[in-house]
Amino acid sequence: MRIEVRGLTFEATEGGPPGGPVVILLHGFPANRHGWDDVTPFLNAAGFRTYAIDQRGYSPGARPLGVDAYRAEECVLDAVAFVDALAGGRADIVGHDFGALVSWQLAAAHPERVRSLTAVSVPHPAAFGQALLTDPDQQQRSSYIDLFRTVGKAEHVLSRDGGAGLRKMLAGVGARIDVYAEPLLEPGALTATLNWYRALVIEDLVKVGPVARPTTYVWGERDIAVGTAAAFAAGDHVTGDYRFLALPGVDHWVTEAQPDVLAQAILARIGSAS
Template sequence: MEIEARGLTFDVYEGGPADGDPVLLLHGFPQDHREFDLLAPKLHAAGLRTYALDQRGTSPGARPAGVGAYHLSEPTADAVAVLDALGVESAHVIGHDWGAIVGWWLASHHPDRVRTLTAVSVPHPKALGLALRTRASQRARMAYFKVFQSRQAERLLLARNGAVLRGMFKPIGARGDQYVESMLHDPARLTAGLNWYRATTGSSPDTPGVIQVPTTYVWSDKDGVVSLTAALRTRDWVDSDYEMVAMRGISHWVPEQAATALAEAALRRIGRV
């Protein structure tokens, strides 16, 4: 469906029982709602109603110009506005990568709209910030940020038929090709996705604080981005029922590489409420 919110048009993909508890699914970069194609049916089978949102920059009708339009406060406000348009007072939130970060922002600034949070791959921003300040290994893991923020990023990522992007998706094989093809056919989508990185210039006063909604954080030991330090210190920033789930042998692309295990973790979190 198309949802009008904040003067933009968002693509939202719904599924599951009409009377099921709502679950908002938030994708990361360089993906879209399809990264939840393997997860959503498992949530539907448990009686949940899912809304997979193509976020700002991915939905063609929600692609404002200018880097400033992609500061994290904007996609956070988008998510709230989409919930309003859907008539959903509060939802269970499952977010991966940038979607996890939006989930942290939602849970911090709009806790009344978040029943539970399942954050996948990306830890609490303050825990990540600590790891960046104290661990050279975490800084090395995130060196790609400067590349993605550069003016050369589009050319680099699209060169040789998207070879760099395809390499990123190697752990999920052919499933990654659909995202690469979308970028090749719609380069403006890639630029908008990279603007999320370009709008990130460091800590800001509205960075999420202590989370007071029930939370599960899912980390995988083959994730090349997030160190164990950042994962473990996330516990410091949740003042509610909390669980950390560590997956062995799984890469950054958890929703597609380990959909069953992720579904079990999310349903366990949702079932506690």
């Protein structure tokens, strides 16, 4: 389906019974909405209506030019518009990677739109930002961001040889590599999606306020992008009911590695918010 909000057209996959409680799922880089394909059947079977959405830059009809179009506040306002258009103003929110950053900020700034939050891999922005500023381990884990912020070089490194760099990044997702990589090799797509990194202001992450909504944070203990300092600090920025689920042996790609476990965590969180 397509969702038209804020003058843009977003691609989405819907599922579950019409009229069921709405769950909105937001992906990260360099994935897309299909990252939720193994998770949503569990939610649909439980009676929930799901919308997995290709965010700005990923949807061809929502690919504005310029770095400023990908600032966090713009991405969060997209999420507000999704909730209003698809759920009548309130929904259960699930986000992975950059989608988690958007989801945390949505819950912090617009709590009335969020019934419950399940964030996957990336912790609360303030916990992540503080670790980026002070923790050597997290700084090393996030050193790839410097490349992604370099205009031209990042596009070349990731897209050369038919997208070999992208595919190397996606080695942990199994058979879904091409599903994620091929759309980003279309003209303009890679620059648009990398603009999320170029618009990122670390100091602004630290300023994101606490989340008062019922929240679950799911993190793979083998995640090479997010270390323990950031992950363990996420709960310090939640004032609502909070659960932290650490998955032994799981890397950054939680949605592919343990979709059933993740789905049960989402359902448990939604149930506790009822």
